[in-house]
Structure formats: structure tokens, C-alpha cells
Amino acid sequence: GNSVTQMEGPVTLSEEAFLTINCTYTATGYPSLFWYVQYPGEGLQLLLKATKADDKGSNKGFEATYRKETTSFHLEKGSVQVSDSAVYFCALPSGNTGKLIFGQGTTLQVKP
Amino acid sequence: GAGVSQTPSNKVTEKGKYVELRCDPISGHTALYWYRQSLGQGPEFLIYFQGTGAADDSGLPNDRFFAVRPEGSVSTLKIQRTERGDSAVYLCASSRIAGGDHYEQFFGPGTRLTVL
Numbered sequence: 237g238n239s240v241t242q243m244e245g246p247v248t249l250s251e252e253a254f255l256t257i258n259c260t261y262t263a264t265g266y267p268s269l270f271w272y273v274q275y276p277g278e279g280l281q282l283l284l285k286a287t288k289a290d291d292k293g294s295n296k297g298f299e300a301t302y303r304k305e306t307t308s309f310h311l312e313k314g315s316v317q318v319s320d321s322a323v324y325f326c327a328l329p330s331g332n333t334g335k336l337i338f339g340q341g342t343t344l345q346v347k348p
Numbered sequence: 349g350a351g352v353s354q355t356p357s358n359k360v361t362e363k364g365k366y367v368e369l370r371c372d373p374i375s376g377h378t379a380l381y382w383y384r385q386s387l388g389q390g391p392e393f394l395i396y397f398q399g400t401g402a403a404d405d406s407g408l409p410n411d412r413f414f415a416v417r418p419e420g421s422v423s424t425l426k427i428q429r430t431e432r433g434d435s436a437v438y439l440c441a442s443s444r445i446a447g448g449d450h451y452e453q454f455f456g457p458g459t460r461l462t463v464l
Binding site: 242272278279280281282285325327330331333334335336337338339340341 | 351352379381383388389390391392393396398403404407439441443451452453454455456457458
């Protein structure tokens, strides 16, 4: 079945640093790919998505490109802020029900 | 509009007891999912409803877990004879369209279950 592997955290950065969180996947076909974020004390929310190969999803300064050659969907941001401190999850659907398979999550801490 | 709500937010119970966890999805969303998130892990799929029926319950760990959605809206996850290993955050999500792989799932805040 489909699966996703995410880089382990925690990741600690200074404000305005460049962020990369790696995500690779194994899938049948070319499913949509997602990044979800969980801010402290809040529920999971969709950060961005890409629905086909070579698509770039973007939101709040974050970007991720769906790369089928390397089966990757790495999350990047050019200049992180303290408010970006959260847990980030890479995910993809499995089967025809849309149920999501999540990575283990990467905790990002941004220090001022 | 209102998002997905879950009650209770916290539930502490003793080993062997029965618990019910409730999910109110976004109005009009036909698809409803339950996930379980253990500490330091990503959410794991439990069960999916399309309308009133459980279309995929392959993630339920054993027959102590059961979920219903009798009117196609509110869903209840029921756990019998709870065990300490059931302690986790139980998440509910809903989606506007049933099935499909690129429709956003909206998550509730979760119910933190602790089994003593």
C-alpha cells in the first residue's frame, strides 16, 4: 500500500533561516500529496497540496513540488518566523476512499 | 462557519470501561473519517463513512472498536473494555465529497483518551 517517510525532528532554526523538511513516498499511481500542520493547542489543518506530478503547492510562504522522479514532496520556506513553530505532517491518500496516510511528523521550533 | 467539533476534549477512564467519543462534522460534508494519533506519531486511519455506512473499517484495531453514523451527520466512536494501549488522541475529519483523493479533509481538535 501507499506509504510516506518524513525526516525526523525536531528541527530548530533561528528566525529568517531557510527551512527544508524532507518527505518521500511510495504509491500506486500518482495520488495527490499534502502537507498538514498542527500548531500548538490547535487541530490539524491543511497547509498545501499538489494534485499531480510537477505541481507546486504553496501557502503562507511554504512551497512543495510533487516530484515523481524522486518520489518526493519536500516542504520549503525561505524565511521562517517564530509563528511557524509547529508539527508538520506529510500525507497522501490510499485507496479510493481518500483515507490519508501520514508521516510521523516533524517538529519545527523557530527561535527569535 | 463552524468547523468539525469533537466531544469530550479529554476523557480519562479506567481499564475495562466503555467509552464513547463524539464527532460533529461540518454541515453538508458527506465523508467522515476517524484517525488515532499516538504521542510522537502521525495520525493513523481507523474508519471511513460515506453517508451513513462504514465504507472502510480496515483501520479498526480489533472488535472492541466500533463506530456509527446513523443519520449521516454526527458520528460516535465506541470502545469497549478499554486497555491502556488505547490511550491516544482520537481525531475526526470530514470532507465535502465522498471518496476522491484531492478533497481537503477538515480535522477536529481531537479527544485525548487516557486509560488508567
